[in-house]
Amino acid sequence: MSNALPVADIAQVRRYVRELIRRHPRGLAAALGLHALAAGAGLVAPRLLGDLVEGISQGVAATTVDRVVAAIAAFVVVQAVLVRFAHLASARLGERVLAELREEFVDRVLALPLATVERAGTGDLLTRTSRDVAALSRTVRFAGPETLIAALTVLLILGALVLTGPLLALPSLLAVPVLWAGTRWYLRRAPQGYLRENAAYSDITDGISETVEGARTTEALRQAARRRARGDADIRRSYAAERYTLHLRTVFWPVAEFGYLVPMVATLLIGGWFHLKGWASLGQVTAATLYAQQLTDPIERLLGWLDEFQVGGASLARLLGVAAEPDERARASATPDERAAAPGSAGGAGRLAAHDVRYAYRPGHDVLHGVTLEPRPGERLAMVGPSGAGKSTLGRLLAGVHAPSAGTVTVDGRPLAGMPLAELRTHVALVSQEHHVFIGTLADNVAMVRPDADPARVRAALAAVDALDWALALPDGLDTAVGAGGHPLTPAQAQQLALARLVLADPHTLVLDEATSLIDPRAARALERSLAAVLQGRTVIAIAHRLFSAHDADRVAVVADGRITELGSHDELVAAGGSYAALWRSWHG
Structure with a gap:
């Protein structure tokens, strides 16, 4: 997929593996040491057995045979005990490494810019967080330790x-x-074969998730045949990718099996000829043949886990590639001279401004065309216009989610592009139609933006969005468990929860992208008025189709075809008789 997240290259994967090894020197040394002792104990028996054969051919005493057999049995027991502890040490090391990999991957995913997640889609990210993590888990837990053991043996x-x-x-x-x-x-x-195989799984996951999420739309528009065709095409690509890797294995395995059987057969035949020539004793040939036979198992395991390493390596490259995705805001960062000339945020008025901005989701297809907009500090600015006009895109630029393709978006003269995310969110925050209730208590869901907030501040934030009454009426009040498996919240309650987080976060500018679209008009109007009262003195940019938001706003920006066509107060625009006046008359009846 063209929008898929990047994949780390071989050099990055190797650097990361070396870094993991450097983090656990003691655990790795303990595991290797125990396996070396176990392998050493296993090497004694063939040598003793060879000496025993040599001794029997020369007429050794029965007591000597008994002592040799007892020694062989003792070393077998010692090897079994050492192998057990060696495997425990390897398992502990593997679990620690796997835990680090998972934690680091979660950190990488959470650090992804919102624009990156939206562009990549859910399929690729879900496949990496599920299938690739599972494949890497098997590699770390089993393939890594088993390969080290086999190579050492x-x-x-x-x-x-x-x-x-x-x-x-x-x-x-x-x-x-x-x-x-x-x-x-x-x-x-x-490597490339397994990367294609994993990418094909991403396409399947993406197609299935789209079909499930849009099932009603698919049925209403009679698009079932197209969705089936998309699924069939994804499955065909996945089948071709898996068939290719299967072909590689069907060629490699017979060659490998022939290769690791050669030593034992060759040692037996050539060793016998050496014995006939007097170049080796019978005991030496016996011991060497047993050693060659012992080579079969570790070489078989070594080559067997090699395939697993290719799967795990491809998965690791995809997981590391999440961190390699550049933030478009950083790519569009201001030049050093611009950053040096820009004033600091300390003591700033919180003035947000967009100057001649353009933006394209695809190169050459601008959705914003030279937009200039300067919300006044503390004002309520409404952006209205038809669907697809560019309102949400402009709102995301003003919130710093996207960086403009051209032009600048600044706060107090400082470009939002390249500004650290933690600092950016103290200036401006976005709340959209999409919202999420996390697993935990209702109070935790509100306080997640400020974990140090006391209960009084959490209650005040809920009260600001008219949510405190229903929150206190829940079975356990603010301590009620919500989210998946918890007490269900209505869409309106979930949106109020999202707005309460913003109240507690307290940025000087809020971009509301149709944030009250799922609440009935009377509740939405009351919520917005309450929010406006609490945020008095702060800038609020509201994107909505419902014109009551525009009626209550200080100014209204009408967006059409990626441009601001009208800008002024409600009364001014109605008096002007333009497109806004026509919308108002149509809506107001």
Whole structure:
């Protein structure tokens, strides 16, 4: 998808993995140390068994055989105990790393600019937070520790082979060209294949969520066939992507299986020939063959988890890519000279201004065309106009959600573009038709903007938006649990809750994007009047279709086709007889 969030490159993924390793040196050392001891204990038995075969061929005593068998049994037990503790250490390390990954990913998601989330859509973000996190969880918990164990075991076995007899280590090298060629072929194709597979899942999720959310619209407009066609196309792309990665595995696995069986067969055959030539004893051949046979399991696990690493690596790249998404406000930041010349906010009047701003969701398709608007500090400014005229887009520019493609939006002379988000929200805040009730108490939902607010301030904020009476009437008052699984709130109550948060946040400018659209007109009018009284001396920019908001405003800006066509008070615009007057007469009857 063209609007999908970016994906981190290989260098970024490797840097992050190295950083994770540096964060946990003790845990990693403990896990590797225990696995090394376990692997070392497992290497003793083949050597003892080889010596035993050699001794039996030369007529060793029965008591010696008993002692060797007892020693082998003891080392097997020791290895089993060490393996248990090694796996526990690896699991603890994996869980700590996974917890950090999840926490950091949540931080990255919450730091995403609102404009980025809106542009990317829900499908890609949902897939990353669900499927990619689950895939990475398996990689961190199992693939990482198992790969380290397998690699360490292979090195120790090869070392034991060399110590047993350097010549007997040579047959094992026959597997290297086969495994190297097969692995190289696979690794050159797998990363991009799995990235395409995950992206295809994002498309499916996005299509399904759109279909479910717009089910009534789809039915009313008889668009079911188009939605089915979109779903079928997404599934076909996903099928093709999965078929490609399956093809890679069907080629790689037989090559790999042949490669890791070569050492054992070659050692047995070539070792036997070495014994016939007198270059190796029977005990050495036996031990070397057992060591070569032991190589099969770790190499099989190593190559087996390699595929899982490709899945996990692709998921990690997508998760890290969330942080790589640049904020368009930062991209449009003022130049150093402009920032140096701009006055600070301390003691500012809270004057918000837009000068000759343009904005395009797609390059070359402007939705705002050179708009200039300067709300007066403390005034109530209403923006009205037909749907699609650009009212909400202009409101988002004034709230600092989007940065203009051209022109500037400033507060007290300072560009909003590039201003730290925490500082920006002390100047101007946006509340739209969309609202969310978080899981928790009603009081927590209001106080989330100022966690240090005392109960009196929370009550005052609710009272300001005419919500205190119904809030106190809830089963547990302000301590009533709301949100998913909690006490249900009506759409009007949820909107009042969102407005109460803004009252408590106390910015000097509010942009209300049809914030009272879901409340019946009488309740909305009472709420807006109450809000205006509480916010006296602050700037309120209200975007609405209902003209009672414009009637109560100090000034009205009429937006049409991405331009401000009229600007003035209600009475002035009615007297002018323009488009606003026509709207007013039509609405007022």
